Amino acid sequence: MSALQIKKGSSKHSAYDLRSHMSDVMERHTLAVLVDNESGVLARVIGLFSGRGYNIDSLTVAEVDHQGHRSRITIVTTGTPQVIEQIKAQLGRMVPVHDVHDLTVEGQAVERELALLKVAGTGEKRVEALRLADIFRAKVVDTSLESFVFEITGTSEKVDALADLMRPLGLVEIARTGVAALSRGAA
Amino acid sequence: MTKMTGARMVVQALKDQGVEVVFGYPGGAVLPIYDEIFQQSDIQHILVRHEQAAVHAAEGYARSTGKVGCALVTSGPGATNAVTGLTDALMDSIPLVVLSGQVPTFMIGNDAFQEADTVGITRPCTKHNWLVKDTADLSNVIHQAFHVARSGRPGPVLVDIPKDVQFASAAYTEPKKARTSHYQPKVKGDAEAIERMVELMETAERPIFYTGGGVINSGPAASQLLREFISATGFPVTSTLMGLGAYPASGEAWLGMLGMHGLYEANLAMHDCDVMINVGARFDDRITGRVQDFSPKSQKVHIDIDPSSINKVIPVEVPIIGDVGHVLEQALNLWKARGRKVNRDGLKKWWAKIAEWRKVDCLRYKGSETVIKPQYALQRLEALTKGMDRYVSTEVGQHQMWAAQFLGFEDPNRWLTSGGLGTMGYGFPASIGAQVAHRDALVINVAGEASWLMNMQEMGTAMQFGLPVKQFILNNERLGMVRQWQQLLHGERYSQSWSEALPDFVKLAEAFGAKGIQCKDPADLDDAIMEMIRYDGPVIFDCLVEKHENCLPMIPSGEAHNKMLLGDAVATNAIQGKGAALV
Numbered sequence: 001m002s003a004l005q006i007k008k009g010s011s012k013h014s015a016y017d018l019r020s021h022m023s024d025v026m027e028r029h030t031l032a033v034l035v036d037n038e039s040g041v042l043a044r045v046i047g048l049f050s051g052r053g054y055n056i057d058s059l060t061v062a063e064v065d066h067q068g069h070r071s072r073i074t075i076v077t078t079g080t081p082q083v084i085e086q087i088k089a090q091l092g093r094m095v096p097v098h099d100v101h102d103l104t105v106e107g108q109a110v111e112r113e114l115a116l117l118k119v120a121g122t123g124e125k126r127v128e129a130l131r132l133a134d135i136f137r138a139k140v141v142d143t144s145l146e147s148f149v150f151e152i153t154g155t156s157e158k159v160d161a162l163a164d165l166m167r168p169l170g171l172v173e174i175a176r177t178g179v180a181a182l183s184r185g186a187a
Numbered sequence: 188m189t190k191m192t193g194a195r196m197v198v199q200a201l202k203d204q205g206v207e208v209v210f211g212y213p214g215g216a217v218l219p220i221y222d223e224i225f226q227q228s229d230i231q232h233i234l235v236r237h238e239q240a241a242v243h244a245a246e247g248y249a250r251s252t253g254k255v256g257c258a259l260v261t262s263g264p265g266a267t268n269a270v271t272g273l274t275d276a277l278m279d280s281i282p283l284v285v286l287s288g289q290v291p292t293f294m295i296g297n298d299a300f301q302e303a304d305t306v307g308i309t310r311p312c313t314k315h316n317w318l319v320k321d322t323a324d325l326s327n328v329i330h331q332a333f334h335v336a337r338s339g340r341p342g343p344v345l346v347d348i349p350k351d352v353q354f355a356s357a358a359y360t361e362p363k364k365a366r367t368s369h370y371q372p373k374v375k376g377d378a379e380a381i382e383r384m385v386e387l388m389e390t391a392e393r394p395i396f397y398t399g400g401g402v403i404n405s406g407p408a409a410s411q412l413l414r415e416f417i418s419a420t421g422f423p424v425t426s427t428l429m430g431l432g433a434y435p436a437s438g439e440a441w442l443g444m445l446g447m448h449g450l451y452e453a454n455l456a457m458h459d460c461d462v463m464i465n466v467g468a469r470f471d472d473r474i475t476g477r478v479q480d481f482s483p484k485s486q487k488v489h490i491d492i493d494p495s496s497i498n499k500v501i502p503v504e505v506p507i508i509g510d511v512g513h514v515l516e517q518a519l520n521l522w523k524a525r526g527r528k529v530n531r532d533g534l535k536k537w538w539a540k541i542a543e544w545r546k547v548d549c550l551r552y553k554g555s556e557t558v559i560k561p562q563y564a565l566q567r568l569e570a571l572t573k574g575m576d577r578y579v580s581t582e583v584g585q586h587q588m589w590a591a592q593f594l595g596f597e598d599p600n601r602w603l604t605s606g607g608l609g610t611m612g613y614g615f616p617a618s619i620g621a622q623v624a625h626r627d628a629l630v631i632n633v634a635g636e637a638s639w640l641m642n643m644q645e646m647g648t649a650m651q652f653g654l655p656v657k658q659f660i661l662n663n664e665r666l667g668m669v670r671q672w673q674q675l676l677h678g679e680r681y682s683q684s685w686s687e688a689l690p691d692f693v694k695l696a697e698a699f700g701a702k703g704i705q706c707k708d709p710a711d712l713d714d715a716i717m718e719m720i721r722y723d724g725p726v727i728f729d730c731l732v733e734k735h736e737n738c739l740p741m742i743p744s745g746e747a748h749n750k751m752l753l754g755d756a757v758a759t760n761a762i763q764g765k766g767a768a769l770v
C-alpha cells in the first residue's frame with residue numbers, strides 16, 4: 001500500500017506501509033485525538049464508535065488547553081489494520097477534531113493508567129497484599145484495620161497484573177482511569 | 188457592529204449567505220423567526236405540508252443548483268420529522284442547512300412541551316450540528332454551518348435555536364468576520380500520486396473511468412474536465428446512479444450505469460479492466476457485489492475528498508485525496524505535458540470487446556401492444572422530452588432503476604434521486620425543490636404509486652406556489668421492487684407487497700385543483716405524455732403499467748459482476764445461499 005494515506009506530519013518511521021491492508025490480524029492501537037472542547041464532542045466520538053461497530057478498550061478525556069478550548073481524548077482500540085485506518089479517517093473528518101495521532105505507529109509512546117484497588121482482609125492475606133503492593137510500587141492511600149486502598153500507576157498490563165494478584169487476597173473493588181499516552185521525545 | 192434579535196440575525200445571516208429560498212413549517216419554537224420572515228421579502232418561504240418534505244425539497248433545490256439548500260422547522264415533532272431527510276442528505280452528500288427551533292434554554296432538560304433532544308437525535312445523521320445557547324454566538328454559528336455544509340464532502344448540518352435565544356439581542360457578525368474554524372479539507376491532490384495515476388493511464392490496456400456523485404458535488408467544472416479527459420484519452424466511462432449526467436449519455440465513451448441494475452457492458456468492463464479510475468464514487472455495495480470477486484485483475488486509482496472513503500471497502504493502489512475538479516485538472520495537465528500517451532492497440536481491442544458485450548442488448552424487454560411496459564413508458568417519456576430544459580427526480584423502487592436505465596442525462600445536476608438511503612417519498616418534494624429553483628424548466632418526478640403516496644400531501648405545496656411539477660407515476664399496483672425480491676428470494680410469496688385501496692389519481696389531482704391524466708393503452712401514451720408536458724400546472728399522470736415486470740439486468744445480491752441475470756432469466760428463487768441475507 002502506498003504511503004500517501006498517511007497524514008502529513010505523522011511519522012516517516014511508520015510501519016504502516018509494511019502492513020497488509022486486508023490482514024485479519026487484530027491490532028491494538030492507542031489514538032490521541034485533539035478536539036475542540038465543545039458540548040457534545042465526547043458523545044460524537046463515542047457515537048462514531050458505537051454506530052460503526054468499533055471497539056473501545058479504554059477512553060479518557062480531559063481539557064488540556066483551557067484558553068484554546070482544546071481537549072485530548074485518548075482511545076485504546078482494537079481492530080484489523082483496515083478498521084484502524086477507517087477509525088482514524090472517520091475521526092479525522094469530524095468537524096471539531098483537529099488532529100488524530102496514532103501513537104502506536106508514530107514511534108514510541110509512553111502509556112500510563114492510574115488505578116485504585118480496595119483490598120479487604122486480615123492476617124496473612126493482609127500482609128501479603130501490602131508486600132505485593134510494595135513490589136508494584138503501589139501506594140497505600142487509605143487504610144482501616146480490615147482494608148487498604150492502593151494507588152498504582154503504570155501501563156494497563158501492570159495494573160492488570162496487580163489486580164490479578166490481589167484478587168485471591170480480597171480485592172473488592174477497582175477503579176481505573178483508562179489510558180493516558182504521549183509520544184516520546186521532543187516532538 | 189449592529190445589534191439585533193436572534194430571530195432577525197437568522198434572517199440576516201441567511202441573506203448574507205445568499206439564501207433565496209427556505210423550505211419550512213412553523214410552530215411555537217420558531218415563531219420569532221417566522222415573524223422576521225413575515226417582515227421581509229428577500230427570502231422566499233415555501234410552506235411545505237410535512238417537515239420531511241421540507242428537507243427533501245431543500246435537497247432537490249441543492250442538487251439541481253449546486254447551492255446549499257435550507258430548511259426551517261419547529262422543535263420536537265418538527266425536528267423529528269426532519270430526521271429522514273437529514274439522513275438521506277448525509278448518505279448522498281447533499282449540502283443542507285436545517286434550522287430548528289428549541290424550547291427556551293432554561294427549560295431544556297425538563298421534558299418541556301415539544302422538547303426533543305434534537306442535537307442528540309440528529310448527531311449521527313448530520314455532518315455536524317450545533318445547539319446555540321447564546322445569541323452572541325448565533326450569527327457566527329450559522330455562517331460556520333454554511334461553511335461546513337458546502338466544504339469538503341458536502342452534507343447536511345443542523346442548528347438548533349432555543350426560543351429565548353431568538354428573542355434576545357446581540358451584535359451581528361458578518362460572514363467575512365465569522366470564524367470558519369479550522370475546517371478546511373484539502374482539495375489539491377498529492378503530486379506523486381497523480382503521477383502514478385497518469386503512468387497507469389499511459390500504459391493501460393483495458394482502462395475504465397468509474398465516476399460517481401463526487402463529480403457532481405465538485406461542480407460543473409469537474410464534469411467539464413472529465414469530458415475533456417475522456418475525449419482526449421478515448422477511455423470508456425461508466426457511472427454510479429449518483430453520478431449520472433457528469434458525462435453525457437449521448438457521449439461516445441458512455442457505457443451506461445454500472446452496478447446491481449447497471450448495464451451488462453458496464454459491469455463486465457469493470458470486472459475485466461486492468462486500470463480502474465474511480466472519480467468521486469465510494470465503492471458502494473450496489474456496485475461491488477461480492478467484494479472478493481470485484482474487478483480482480485485491475486490496479487485501482489481512487490480520487491475522493493473524504494479520506495474515510497479510501498480503502499473502506501476496496502483497497503486501492505493509488506489513493507488520491509482531493510477535490511475531483513482540482514485533481515482532474517492536475518492530472519490532465521500532467522498527462523498532456525508528458526505527451527498525451529495512451530496504449531492505442533490495447534484500447535482498440537478493449538473497445539472491440541466492449542462492442543461484443545453491447546450486442547447482448549441487456550436492456551431488451553418483451554414489448555406489448557395491449558399493456559404499457561414500464562420500460563416503454565420511460566422510452567417514450569425520454570423521446571418526447573429529450574432536448575427540453577428538463578430535471579428528473581425519482582422515488583425509490585423499480586421505476587427508479589428503469590429511469591436510470593432508460594432516461595439519458597446530458598448534464599450534471601439534472602438527475603435527483605435517493606441513492607444511499609433509498610427513501611420512498613423523496614421524489615415528489617425533491618421535484619418541488621427543483622422547480623422552485625428552475626421556474627421555467629420541465630420538472631418530472633418518475634414515481635411508483637406506493638412511494639408517491641408517502642409524501643402526496645405536497646400536492647398542496649405545488650398548488651399554492653404554482654409549481655407545475657409533473658408526477659409521472661408508473662402504477663403497477665405493487666411495491667414492485669419488494670415483489671421482485673420476493674419472487675427472487677421467497678418463492679413468490681408476495682407478503683404485503685401490493686398496493687390496495689389506491690386512490691383514483693385523476694380525482695385526487697382534481698381535488699387539489701391540479702390536472703389528472705390516466706393512461707393504460709400503449710397507443711395513447713404519446714398523446715397523454717404531450718398533454719402532461721403542455722399543461723401549465725401540476726399534473727398527476729397515472730400510467731397503468733404491467734404489474735409483474737421485473738427490473739433487469741440484475742446482479743443478484745452477493746454475486747460477482749460477471750454473474751448478471753439478464754432479461755430472459757428465470758427469476759423465481761434466483762437468489763439463494765449467503766446472498767439471501769444481504770439487502
Ligand SMILES: Cc1cc2nc3c(=O)[nH]c(=O)nc-3n(C[C@H](O)[C@H](O)[C@H](O)COP(=O)(O)OP(=O)(O)OC[C@H]3O[C@@H](n4cnc5c(N)ncnc54)[C@H](O)[C@@H]3O)c2cc1C
Pocket residue numbers: 278279280339340341398399400401402404405426427428429430444445446447448449466467468469470471473474490491492493496509510511512583584587588605606607608609610668
Ligand atoms: C433500489 C436501489 C438500487 C440501486 N442500484 C444501484 C445500481 O444498480 N447502481 C448504482 O450505481 N447505484 C445504485 N443505487 C445507489 C447506491 O445505493 C449508491 O447510492 C450509489 O451507488 C453511490 O454512488 P457513488 O458511489 O457515486 O457515491 P456518492 O454517495 O454520490 O458519494 C460520493 C463520493 O464522492 C466523494 N466526494 C464528494 N464530493 C467530492 C469532491 N468534491 N471531490 C472528490 N470526491 C468527492 C464522497 O466523499 C463520496 O465518497 C441503488 C439505490 C437504490 C435505492
Ligand SMILES: Cc1ncc(C[n+]2csc(CCOP(=O)(O)OP(=O)(O)O)c2C)c(N)n1
Pocket residue numbers: 582583584585586587609610611612634635636637638639661663665666667668669
Ligand atoms: C421509506 C421506505 N420504506 C420502505 C422501503 C423499501 N422499499 C424499497 S422499494 C419499495 C417498493 C416501492 O414501490 P413503488 O413506489 O410502487 O415502486 P415500484 O418498485 O413498484 O416501481 C419498498 C417498499 C424504502 N425504500 N423506503
